[in-house]
Structure formats: structure tokens, C-alpha cells
Amino acid sequence: MLNEPNPASVSRRPQCPLPRIAVAATGTLQQVVVLDAEFDCCGAFESRLRELALVVVCFDWPSGEVRGVSARVCLHRDDVTPVLPLSDWQTGPIDAAVVARLLTGAILIVSHNAAFDRPRLEAALPCLQHVRWACSLREVPWDAFRIHDHSLLALATQYRLHFLPHHAAHDAEMLATILAAPFPGYTTTALWGLLWQCLPLYIELCVFGRPDAALQTWLWRHRFHWDERRNGWRVVLRHDQAELIRAELVGLLRLRDDVRLEHGGCPLEIRHSARRLPLQPVVIPPAVVPAVARTGS
Numbered sequence: 001m002l003n004e005p006n007p008a009s010v011s012r013r014p015q016c017p018l019p020r021i022a023v024a025a026t027g028t029l030q031q032v033v034v035l036d037a038e039f040d041c042c043g044a045f046e047s048r049l050r051e052l053a054l055v056v057v058c059f060d061w062p063s064g065e066v067r068g069v070s071a072r073v074c075l076h077r078d079d080v081t082p083v084l085p086l087s088d089w090q091t092g093p094i095d096a097a098v099v100a101r102l103l104t105g106a107i108l109i110v111s112h113n114a115a116f117d118r119p120r121l122e123a124a125l126p127c128l129q130h131v132r133w134a135c136s137l138r139e140v141p142w143d144a145f146r147i148h149d150h151s152l153l154a155l156a157t158q159y160r161l162h163f164l165p166h167h168a169a170h171d172a173e174m175l176a177t178i179l180a181a182p183f184p185g186y187t188t189t190a191l192w193g194l195l196w197q198c199l200p201l202y203i204e205l206c207v208f209g210r211p212d213a214a215l216q217t218w219l220w221r222h223r224f225h226w227d228e229r230r231n232g233w234r235v236v237l238r239h240d241q242a243e244l245i246r247a248e249l250v251g252l253l254r255l256r257d258d259v260r261l262e263h264g265g266c267p268l269e270i271r272h273s274a275r276r277l278p279l280q281p282v283v284i285p286p287a288v289v290p291a292v293a294r295t296g297s
Contacts, residue, residue: 017085017086017173017177018055018057018066018068018069018176018177018180019067019068019069020068020069020070020072020088021058021067021068021069021070022070023070023071029058029059029060029061029067030058030059030060030061030107031056031057031058031059031070031105031106031107031281032056032057032059032106032107032108032109032110032134032191033054033055033056033057033102033103033106033108033109033110034054034055034057034110034111034172034175034176034179035052035053035054035055035109035110035111035117035121035172036052036053036111036112036117036168036169036171036172036175037049037051037052037053037111037117037120037121037168038050038051038052038166038167038168039120047120049077049094049120049121049124049125050076050077050080050168051074051075051076051077051080051082051167051168051169052074052075052076052094052099052121052125052168053072053073053074053075053082053089053168053169053171053172053173054071054072054073054074054075054099054102054172055069055071055072055172055173055175055176056069056070056071056072056102056106057069057176057179057180057191058070059180059191061195063192064188064189064191064192064195065189066179066180066189066191069176071090071102072086072088072089072090072169072173073089073090073091073092073098073102074089074090074091074168074169075091075092075093075094075095075098075099076091076092076093076094076168077093077094078093082167082168082169083164083167083169083170084169084170085164085169085170085173085174086173089169094124094125096125096126096127099125099127099128100127103127103128103131104281105281106131106281107132107281108131108132108133108134108195108198109128109131109132109133109134110133110134110135110136110175110179110194111133111134111135111136112135112136112137112152112171112175113135113137114133114134114135114137114138115135115138118133132198134194134197134198136175136178136179136190136194137150137151138150139194139197139198140179140190140193140194140197141193141197142190144193145183145184145185145186145188145193146184146185147183147184152165152171152174152175153165155178156174156178158184159177159178159181159184161174161177161178162174178190179191179194200238200239201238201239202236202237202238202239202242203236203237203238203239203242203243203246203273204234204235204236204273205224205234205235205236205237205242205245205246205249205271206227206230206232206233206234206271207219207224207232207233207234207249208230208231208232208233208271209232211233215252216233218249218252219233222235222245222248222249223235223237
């Protein structure tokens, strides 16, 4: 059970917070969950979850434009009072069922240091073992956009945001704001850069012309289909599969490059183009989340 937002618990409002959008308005949008976790060290190799903040960010694909936030939730142990950056944050005890509900429909979890957070959170909340993770520290191409210090403190300074370290809700809100903002001096957002790194690369192969019956059989066997609009034979495959198919096709026709050629006396042309397709939303098996699940309290 989550508590309703409490304006009295807000410490300091961040600059330009992401707008809140109704859940009903997210039907055609993709979602990522930006999270931050705080732990109490219990020994050299053990830690205990203290706070977990989750921001559900909704964005358009393929532009990567962020449209808003559909939920802000901070879960905590009973002995912790969370410090919140905005009045619309919901709070409650650490509960696997709540986490699973927030993750359902998202394509990705983003943590700024997933190498540290992921194993600890998966141990505390097994439902997190069934989702895809991304690390904004290592997988956003910061250096390509002239940002060479990737720590949250340095990024807060770069984007002129208020930084309150070791408070999960503040850090998650700030990271979501940074991911939604364009790189300084550019129009591309950090979220788009992260998605481009994480989403699988697909290759579209097209064969134009009039292949003979034998080559048509080969195309059908490799899942090409006739595209009336393109007036050619077309298939979309993951890049590793596409490279194998393309190499076999080029070898079959004894080609050196993607150039117009003669095959069976008829002109024939092969083209290929790269694209990134969105991941499918997360589906967490019901058996992983008990009806009443509470961890870390």
C-alpha cells in the first residue's frame, strides 16, 4: 500500500521537473523506469536496502522525446523517512508487488551505476531478475557529446541541477531529468543516446529486380517477402543474422559490392539499411511476486 503525496516532506524543488502525465495518456508511448537505491553496509560484502526510488518515464519512439512521468514512487524501510524533491511522490514500505507493478510495461530499467545496484537489488527483490537493465554511467555516450566526467555530481553541475546525494528520490528525479534533457549544445537527448546503445540493431535487406525461380525459392526460404510498396523482396533481421544472410546471398551471386548486377539476364540490386527497433515490454512471471511481498523492513 502506497501513501499519498505529502507536500510537507518536500525538501527542495528541482529545476524544470518533468511534467506528470495521466496513465491513460501513455498507451502509445514507450516507458523506461529510472531508479536509484540507497543501502546500509552490513559488512565488507553485504548491504541492506534502505530506500528505492522509481520514476516511470514515458517517451516517444523513435524520436526518443520524453513526454512526461506517469509515476514517482519511493519505497523505504520502516525506520527511514525519505526526503522528496517533489510533492507528487508516493511513498510506502519496500514491497516487491509494488515494484513489479511499476515495471510491468516498461522496456528497460536505468540505473546510474547498474554494476553496483543490480546484484544487490536482484538479491533483495527477485522480480528485478526478469527485467532488462541499462547503466547510464557506462552506456550513455557522454564522451561523444564532450562530457568527460560521468559522475552524478558532475552531471548535475553540467545540467545546472540541484544535487542532494544519498537520497534515492532526489537522485532518481535528477537522473530522469538529465536523461530527458538534450546534451548541452545539441538537440539529441541522453535517453535517446542510451536507447541507441541498448536497443538491438536490425538490418533491412532488400532485393530489387526480377530474380529467377531458383533465387525466389532461396529468398522465401530465408524469410524474404514481396513488398508491393517497395517493389522488391524484403526482410528485417537482427544484425548478426542479417550479416550471415547477406554474406550467403553475395556469395551465391558472386558479388563484390552492393551494386546493380545481372542475374539470369535481368538487372538485380541489393540494398541494406540499419535501424533500431524498440524492445518488448517487461513481463514478470506471477510466481515471482507473491500476493503480499515485503522485503527489507
